Amino acid sequence: MNNRIDVNHVHVAFQTKEGLVKAVNHLSMSFEKGKVTAMIGETGSGKSVLGLSLLQLLPDNSLVSGEAFYENQNLLTMKASEIRKIRGRKIALIPQNPDTSLNPLLKIKRQLLEVVTGNHRQPIKTAIFNELKRYHFTDPERVAEAYPFQLSGGMKQRILAAAATIRQPEFIIADEPTKGLDVLLRHEVYQIFQQMKQDTHIGFLLITHDLIFANHIADHLLVLYAGEIMESGPTQDLFTEPSHPYTKGFIEAQPYKSLTPIPGMPPSLIHLPTGCAFHPRCPYKKTLCQQEKPPLFSVNNRKVRCFLYA
Numbered sequence: 001m002n003n004r005i006d007v008n009h010v011h012v013a014f015q016t017k018e019g020l021v022k023a024v025n026h027l028s029m030s031f032e033k034g035k036v037t038a039m040i041g042e043t044g045s046g047k048s049v050l051g052l053s054l055l056q057l058l059p060d061n062s063l064v065s066g067e068a069f070y071e072n073q074n075l076l077t078m079k080a081s082e083i084r085k086i087r088g089r090k091i092a093l094i095p096q097n098p099d100t101s102l103n104p105l106l107k108i109k110r111q112l113l114e115v116v117t118g119n120h121r122q123p124i125k126t127a128i129f130n131e132l133k134r135y136h137f138t139d140p141e142r143v144a145e146a147y148p149f150q151l152s153g154g155m156k157q158r159i160l161a162a163a164a165t166i167r168q169p170e171f172i173i174a175d176e177p178t179k180g181l182d183v184l185l186r187h188e189v190y191q192i193f194q195q196m197k198q199d200t201h202i203g204f205l206l207i208t209h210d211l212i213f214a215n216h217i218a219d220h221l222l223v224l225y226a227g228e229i230m231e232s233g234p235t236q237d238l239f240t241e242p243s244h245p246y247t248k249g250f251i252e253a254q255p256y257k258s259l260t261p262i263p264g265m266p267p268s269l270i271h272l273p274t275g276c277a278f279h280p281r282c283p284y285k286k287t288l289c290q291q292e293k294p295p296l297f298s299v300n301n302r303k304v305r306c307f308l309y310a
């Protein structure tokens, strides 16, 4: 099947001097083409690690197991030569920081040409200009001749979006595209994504801390905590009525809400708590929560990893 990526029981751990860091723990889900799936959760919850694992972009100290099926192939175990054919062409990554992702020494034209390799120079140039126009560059010829330092932050974000979509991938993984941006620029990125979503049938995996963005654009939400999905379901439902105590706390902690942080800290990923990973911080914990890990319970049209919904 081409229209989804099916993630089954993925584990990612890192070997470190201190011990095994269990960053992603038996995580299962699927990403659909034509939909935006946003992955949210506190820092260190495993969002980026999961995203990078799908393209085999994790460092050498990582241990990855499980499956991520795309077109009947497991992305996680594919040979390097095979995943290279998929990376960028079928599944593209929009990296976080335009300043480190664009080469300061190369003109935009060169950087986009490197993305669309091929022999047919002329059609490729046309493709690049068309793609730039799609992102509201009114004078693509001039932008193509520019160096990154000659462009504003918003323009660079649009270049990165163009570089990702120009090869018409089926999926895009975007890791915190609004991180560290001021309000104006954030809104520009919202618009870029809105447009990518409207104009294409791409499936997006959007990794973000920006819940306003997620609420704006995502069809489906995944809430991660200590490398596990705590809750997943349609975005509107989760925002209007979060079920999991962690989702409630996380939404409440946002600057646009009460800004009340969840008491306590995320657990050590080397020594994960027994039972529910969230129990040490949970206001509703029962004895069972300390002893047994809750499965994902189906509640209405979502899944919740909490015994309150057993």
Ligand SMILES: Nc1ncnc2c1ncn2[C@@H]1O[C@H](COP(=O)(O)OP(=O)(O)OP(=O)(O)O)[C@@H](O)[C@H]1O
Pocket: 014, 015, 016, 021, 023, 041, 042, 043, 044, 045, 046, 047, 048, 049, 050, 059, 061, 209, 269
């Ligand atoms: N190479 C590595 N070696 C050891 N631990 C790592 C490595 N890479 C990531 N980790 C750990 O894995 C955990 C998950 O990291 P990840 O970057 O996925 O978090 P995140 O949810 O994306 O956080 P943020 O929102 O801050 O980007 C963290 O505890 C991190 O320290």
Ligand code: NI
Pocket: 047, 048, 049, 175, 207
């Ligand atoms: Ni991250």
